[in-house]
Amino acid sequence: xxLKMDAGALNTLMQTExxxxxxxxxxxTVVPMEVTVRLPVADRHLRPGGTISGPxxxxxxxxxxxxxxxxxxxxVTLAVTTNCSIDFxxxxxxxxxxxxxxxxxxxxxxxxxxxxxxxxxxxKAPVARASLTYAIPPK
Amino acid sequence: xxLKMDAGALNTLMQTExxxxxxxxxxxTVVPMEVTVRLPVADRHLRPGGTISGPxxxxxxxxxxxxxxxxxxxxVTLAVTTNCSIDFxxxxxxxxxxxxxxxxxxxxxxxxxxxxxxxxxxxKAPVARASLTYAIPPK
Amino acid sequence: xxLKMDAGALNTLMQTExxxxxxxxxxxTVVPMEVTVRLPVADRHLRPGGTISGPxxxxxxxxxxxxxxxxxxxxVTLAVTTNCSIDFxxxxxxxxxxxxxxxxxxxxxxxxxxxxxxxxxxxKAPVARASLTYAIPPK
Amino acid sequence: xxLKMDAGALNTLMQTExxxxxxxxxxxTVVPMEVTVRLPVADRHLRPGGTISGPxxxxxxxxxxxxxxxxxxxxVTLAVTTNCSIDFxxxxxxxxxxxxxxxxxxxxxxxxxxxxxxxxxxxKAPVARASLTYAIPPK
Numbered sequence: 001x002x003l004k005m006d007a008g009a010l011n012t013l014m015q016t017e018x019x020x021x022x023x024x025x026x027x028x029t030v031v032p033m034e035v036t037v038r039l040p041v042a043d044r045h046l047r048p049g050g051t052i053s054g055p056x057x058x059x060x061x062x063x064x065x066x067x068x069x070x071x072x073x074x075x076v077t078l079a080v081t082t083n084c085s086i087d088f089x090x091x092x093x094x095x096x097x098x099x100x101x102x103x104x105x106x107x108x109x110x111x112x113x114x115x116x117x118x119x120x121x122x123x124k125a126p127v128a129r130a131s132l133t134y135a136i137p138p139k
Numbered sequence: 140x141x142l143k144m145d146a147g148a149l150n151t152l153m154q155t156e157x158x159x160x161x162x163x164x165x166x167x168t169v170v171p172m173e174v175t176v177r178l179p180v181a182d183r184h185l186r187p188g189g190t191i192s193g194p195x196x197x198x199x200x201x202x203x204x205x206x207x208x209x210x211x212x213x214x215v216t217l218a219v220t221t222n223c224s225i226d227f228x229x230x231x232x233x234x235x236x237x238x239x240x241x242x243x244x245x246x247x248x249x250x251x252x253x254x255x256x257x258x259x260x261x262x263k264a265p266v267a268r269a270s271l272t273y274a275i276p277p278k
Numbered sequence: 279x280x281l282k283m284d285a286g287a288l289n290t291l292m293q294t295e296x297x298x299x300x301x302x303x304x305x306x307t308v309v310p311m312e313v314t315v316r317l318p319v320a321d322r323h324l325r326p327g328g329t330i331s332g333p334x335x336x337x338x339x340x341x342x343x344x345x346x347x348x349x350x351x352x353x354v355t356l357a358v359t360t361n362c363s364i365d366f367x368x369x370x371x372x373x374x375x376x377x378x379x380x381x382x383x384x385x386x387x388x389x390x391x392x393x394x395x396x397x398x399x400x401x402k403a404p405v406a407r408a409s410l411t412y413a414i415p416p417k
Numbered sequence: 418x419x420l421k422m423d424a425g426a427l428n429t430l431m432q433t434e435x436x437x438x439x440x441x442x443x444x445x446t447v448v449p450m451e452v453t454v455r456l457p458v459a460d461r462h463l464r465p466g467g468t469i470s471g472p473x474x475x476x477x478x479x480x481x482x483x484x485x486x487x488x489x490x491x492x493v494t495l496a497v498t499t500n501c502s503i504d505f506x507x508x509x510x511x512x513x514x515x516x517x518x519x520x521x522x523x524x525x526x527x528x529x530x531x532x533x534x535x536x537x538x539x540x541k542a543p544v545a546r547a548s549l550t551y552a553i554p555p556k
Contacts, residue, residue: 017187018186018187047157048156048157049217054197054198054201054220054223055194055197055198055201058193058194058197058223059193059194062193062194078188080227081193081227082226082227082228082389082411083224083225083226083227083361083411084193084197084223084224084225085222085223085224085225085363085502085548086222086223086224087221087222087522087530087548087550088219088220088221088222089221089522089523089530090523105504105506105534105542105543105546106506106507106542106543110388111360113504113506113546115532115546115548117522125522125523126522126523129522129530129532129548131502131504131532131546131548133360133361133411133504221528221550222500222550224363224409224502226383226391226409226411228383228384228391229384244365244367244395244403244404244407245367245368245403245404249527250499252365252367252407254393254407254409256383264383264384265383265384268383268391268393268409270363270365270393270407270409272365272499272500295465296464296465325435326434326435327495332475332476332479332498332501333472333475333476333479336471336472336475336501337471337472340471340472356466358505359471359505360504360505360506361502361503361504361505362471362475362501362502362503363500363501363502363503364500364501364502365499365500366497366498366499366500367499
């Protein structure tokens with residue numbers, strides 16, 4: 001399996017296609033079927049009490065599997081999430097970025113399935129896990 | 140079963156505890172174990188192409204089950220989502236609000252479980268469904 | 279929407295295609311997009327302590343959505359489950375059948391999505407809920 | 418973290434507590450927070466057409482996370498599954514055992530959360546993935 005897009009190309013794709021959120025998601029590493037994505041945590045991601053909101057972690061998981069898929073098949077902006085199951089397991093550490101590791105478990109012609117582990121940077125125990133299915137539009 | 144909070148009290152709770160997002164979620168009806176919540180769709184909820192983003196629908200489902208739980212047990216701002224499974228089934232209609240109907244299926248001492256159907260206002264076929272589990276903090 | 283198969287035709291399908299489990303699943307009612315299925319609980323469904331096993335409830339949910347789909351599109355024995363999310367909420371009542379109510383929320387050309395509520399017969403509070411996605415083979 | 422039970426102890430637990438299914442699940446390796454379990458595939462696990470049934474894979478995932486939890490906390494036969502999300506991704510290979518790798522992602526006082534990958538023995542691509550939550554009874 002060969003990469004169609006590397007970290008630089010994925011970051012450029014985000015800036016072009018999703019400019020309003022591109023600064024939230026920094027692709028750090030890309031290997032076949034796996035990417036890591038950093039979320040630089042900012043005030044807008046926090047809930048009262050200072051914890052990172054559930055939708056912030058959902059979005060990070062969702063974008064990360066999308067990017068892992070794009071890395072393998074090339075840019076397809078119309079791919080849509082059809083299912084996500086997410087477990088919120090621990091409160092993220094305060095003042096630390098989130099790091100998502102997304103791996104594809106299946107990359108078919110019509111569907112991609114993958115899972116994601118989200119960590120507070122530098123912590124061993126994950127804060128959330130998610131699995132997602134993407135529908136890939138026919139060419 | 141008796142309601143601890145009605146629609147007015149829930150809307151006030153949102154404005155007090157979550158002022159930055161309170162205008163996104165309008166509680167319309169409350170009966171025991173079930174609420175309906177309107178999301179007035181605005182530009183910030185849209186993805187390129189004009190469709191409503193997945194995180195917007197996730198957040199609506201999440202808030203709706205939270206509000207259904209608060210209606211029954213009274214305000215507990217520290218309740219946290221532990222699990223969500225969501226299916227995105229259809230593209231929402233353009234220029235129309237989303238309406239979420241959230242019902243509690245279990246309301247235990249420590250856990251609440253419920254499901255949510257999300258419709259584009261006036262459409263019969265749902266755009267998304269979700270099921271969620273909330274952990275209720277001990278008193 | 280019109281039914282392609284009624285309760286009698288679905289029960290016959292089960293006996294023909296899945297004879298080894300057909301006595302476990304009795305279709306009771308069928309309307310467009312919804313079926314109810316009875317599981318006559320027997321010793322083989324029980325775990326130590328007398329509770330009904332998780333796999334028994336998973337199977338009931340799985341078969342019920344399959345039957346709801348067949349009711350609408352006619353017999354397609356090669357449909358396969360691609361995803362299931364299930365919540366086990368309460369211990370089923372002892373010595374009572376399980377009743378599953380399965381409704382289709384989306385019936386596309388390639389995918390069917392539905393959810394299921396499982397009750398112990400005569401009890402108001404559900405014992406489990408599930409949502410499932412089926413892949414429908416192309417004709 | 419220290420193991421409370423090794424592979425031999427877990428296999429003995431299965432034979433004592435679940436004698437009717439103990440031959441289906443052979444614990445092969447145990448390390449802290451992770452077990453591998455073999456399902457020797459037999460006719461009773463097959464659907465028409467020779468594929469392994471969904472409930473067989475659900476049961477394997479369910480038992481594997483249970484065993485990973487028991488390895489860490491010692492025998493607690495009353496632990497119950499509260500949630501499972503499972504993706505069926507590929508048809509298992511014919512005539513080959515299934516191997517489940519279950520890892521715990523959170524082991525709290527009241528809840529354990531883990532995920533499972535299921536492979537046909539000798540194949541690189543997984544046939545299914547699952548995530549599960551277990552409620553651990555208070556001592």
